[in-house]
Amino acid sequence: MTEHEDIKETPHLSILVSDPQKQRGDQGKTSFYVTYQISTKTNDKSYYEAFHKQESRSEESSDGAGLEIIVVHRRYSDFLLLQSILSQDHPTCVIPPLPDKKVFQYIAGDRFSQSFTQKRCHSLQNFLRRISEHPVLSKSHILMTFLTSGDWDAYRRSLSGTLNGSKEEVSDTFMNAFKSVHNQTEEFVEIKEKSDKLDHNVSKIDKVFHRVVKRQDSISDDYLKFSANLQDLQELVSNSTAEDENLRSKVKLFNDGVSQLSYGLKDLSKFLEYEYIVDLKDLEHYIDMVNQTVKMKDQKQIDYEELSNYLTRSINEKNNLISGYGGGNFFTSKLEELAGINQEAARREKILKLETKITSLTGEVENAKEVADAFEREVLKEVAIFEEIKTKELKTSLTSLADNQIEFYKKMVDVWTKVEEGL
Incomplete structure (x- = not known):
């Protein structure tokens, strides 16, 4: 089970x-x-x-x-x-x-x-x-x-x-680093294509939002400097006439709007940097873990294919010996003949050894096939679970992104409506 x-x-x-x-x-x-x-x-x-x-x-x-x-x-x-x-x-x-x-x-x-x-x-x-x-x-x-x-x-x-x-597992992966599955199913070809595309898109969005954060922080700093200049201008209006007081009040009101805009951009950047971009980076790593699991599945299949090839070569070698076409090259046979080795007895001994090897390999191949098939079924289930979790994450993350953007703009509408009314 x-x-x-x-x-x-x-x-x-x-x-x-x-x-x-x-x-x-x-x-x-x-x-x-x-x-x-x-x-x-x-x-x-x-x-x-x-x-x-x-x-x-x-x-x-x-x-x-x-x-x-x-x-x-x-x-x-x-x-x-x-x-x-x-x-x-x-x-x-x-x-x-x-x-x-x-x-x-x-x-x-x-x-x-x-x-x-x-x-x-x-x-x-x-x-x-x-x-x-x-x-x-x-x-x-x-x-x-x-x-x-x-x-x-x-x-x-x-x-x-x-x-x-996991040294043994890492060693196996390294030994077969330059080998690939010969008979990859269409299902896993599609999984790898979708995974690579998703990884590429998430990485691209990640880079875009890094630039957005830098740009928003820069704009926020500019608004803070503008606010400081408005503060200086406000202090320059030193007369106590009603007209001066009215001007000071309007400059202060406008300055408060600029400050709120700067702080709002900072808060938006903080959400992007501390949560949304972190979510994107975590998703990239999660995709990588799925790809590693798929590679483990490929490794199981490569083990099966290598054993199958070894079994096929052994069977062919035994058949050649039985038909009289095997048993080594011409020079080796001549050397054995000069050394007094009975060629027929040697051939029968090789056939016997090959039969023993074939029996052992047949069991190993069957076991490797069962392991590869079972692992493949489990990986397919894991990919389905990943897809479900990933879809839920993206929905939650994008909803949160939209909510923060809407909250920022609603706040700015309220702030600047009051500024406009006051001016």
Whole structure:
């Protein structure tokens, strides 16, 4: 039975990652790390049972509707451990990616800045949301432990030495880096084409919005400078006549509108930089994980095809020996004849060895075929799950983008309507 079979209804998990906080490590002043608060609500009672079994935990909180919120705190390395265990326990699943650890902010010594931690916080929430929406991963015991355990450090220590590496898998992939599947199905050809196109489009949109953010920030700064100049102009009107007061009032009103426009653009850029662009980058990484899983499927098929070719060559060699056309080249045969080796006995011995090899290879080929076919079926299911999650993500992300744009323009209409009326 495969991982995707006999799956009951997926429990609803609402997960919020928030409040990144800088913490001091055990090594003193030079050791720091960031923790993230994870708040979970679910209709799965087993989560609350696991949470309440613990003697020491934070105070209970509620969402206002009587549903308890489970709150824990985790650091980035804890998320890495969760991803590693899920990869080991569910080798055929597409495990959502985490934000890269080796980024420029680390080199620049800026990994504790608000900008960095907020972006990572949003990305970590994307990671957990994707797991919670996966019909297999959402039911994993390690996820429940991750979201409910009050003594996660003790759990980490209990896992020491139990995680297996993937060196063999990496070695196999490297050895077959220059090989390709000979008989690729049309379904997977289409999957790869759609994946490449999606990756290209998302990457292109990502670059466009990076330029949009820079442009909006530049315009916002220009408006702030303009506002400062208007402030200076306002102070120049020093007479206390009614006409001067009226002019000062109008300059101030216009200046307030310019300031609101600048702050509105800044807020819009902040949303794009901290959320929308992060969503795009995370989606690029998610697509890459799907492509890696498809490559693993190809590797299984390549193994099967290589074994099949080896079996075919062995069968042909045995048939040639039986028909009298095989058994090595002319010079080898002559040398064996001069050495007094019985050619007929040698030929029969080779046939016997080949028959043994063919019997062994036949079983290996059948097993490789079963593995390749089973893996292919699982990958197809994973691609379907990815498509569902991706569609939901894009809809949510684009809706949020539209809402923020609409909110900005509505606010500006209100602000400048008042300015116009006042002038």
